[in-house]
Amino acid sequence: MDIDYLNIDKMTSSMLQGVDACMEKEAFTSAATLILTYIDALSGFFTGQNTSQNTFGRFIDRYMSLLPWMSTELGKTKDEAIAFLYDKYRCGFVHEFLSKAGTGITRERPYVSLEKGIVVIDINKFRDDFAQALQGFKQDVQNNTEGIGNHYRLRVNYLRSRPAELFIKLVDTISVTDVTQQSISRGTHI
Numbered sequence: 001m002d003i004d005y006l007n008i009d010k011m012t013s014s015m016l017q018g019v020d021a022c023m024e025k026e027a028f029t030s031a032a033t034l035i036l037t038y039i040d041a042l043s044g045f046f047t048g049q050n051t052s053q054n055t056f057g058r059f060i061d062r063y064m065s066l067l068p069w070m071s072t073e074l075g076k077t078k079d080e081a082i083a084f085l086y087d088k089y090r091c092g093f094v095h096e097f098l099s100k101a102g103t104g105i106t107r108e109r110p111y112v113s114l115e116k117g118i119v120v121i122d123i124n125k126f127r128d129d130f131a132q133a134l135q136g137f138k139q140d141v142q143n144n145t146e147g148i149g150n151h152y153r154l155r156v157n158y159l160r161s162r163p164a165e166l167f168i169k170l171v172d173t174i175s176v177t178d179v180t181q182q183s184i185s186r187g188t189h190i
Contacts, residue, residue: 008141008152012134019127028123032105033093035130039064040090042137048151056090057082063133066126069112074119089121 015038022031043055046062061067061078070081092100099105103119111125140148 008138012138016131016134019130023123023127028105028107029093029097031127032089032099032121032123033097035126036090036093039130039133040094042133045141045152045155046137046148048154053083053086056086059133059137060085063136064129065132066112066121066129069110073110073112074114084119088119 015034019031019034019038022028022034039059040051040056043059044051046059047055049055057079060082066085067078067081070076070084071078074081074084076084088100088103092098092103102117104121105123105126106115106120107122107124109115109120109122111122111129113120113122137148140146141152142149144150
């Protein structure tokens with residue numbers, strides 16, 4: 001069976017569908033968590049490297065309008081804004097399901113603002129910016145702009161070679177219950 005979940009069209013549309021499902025249910029924390037997680041993952045495809053604060057920042061700098069807003073509204077340099085976003089938002093939402101102290105998300109405000117000492121990002125504008133980023137990234141992959149298509153394929157090939165794919169194929173052919181029972185009988189953990 002060919003696993004096609006890394007097809008650029010399917011991946012980007014699936015990401016946006018997940019975010020939009022959260023937005024429709026007004027699950028804004030979940031939407032922010034997905035967007036930040038997806039930016040992190042996409043940064044690996046963008047650079048062809050393992051993800052890091054650096055790749056995260058490079059993706060945002062190229063495809064999103066968030067950094068200029070942070071520079072204007074908060075007086076942060078690009079590098080300071082990237083470090084702030086990564087630590088306070090990405091790490092906060094991804095690891096703790098909340099942004100870290102002094103930050104938050106809101107609606108119907110400027111994209112980025114400072115309110116009563118708290119840095120807030122408007123989730124609706126963040127979602128729209130992310131949707132534009134997906135389109136820009138998809139075009140760059142398809143056109144191989146500046147080698148980005150090559151980076152994407154490099155990352156896809158790396159991910160497809162990982163043992164996790166073998167597990168996915170195994171689950172497709174055996175029910176999860178069967179896999180769990182086989183693991184228990186062998187004394188292994190899933």
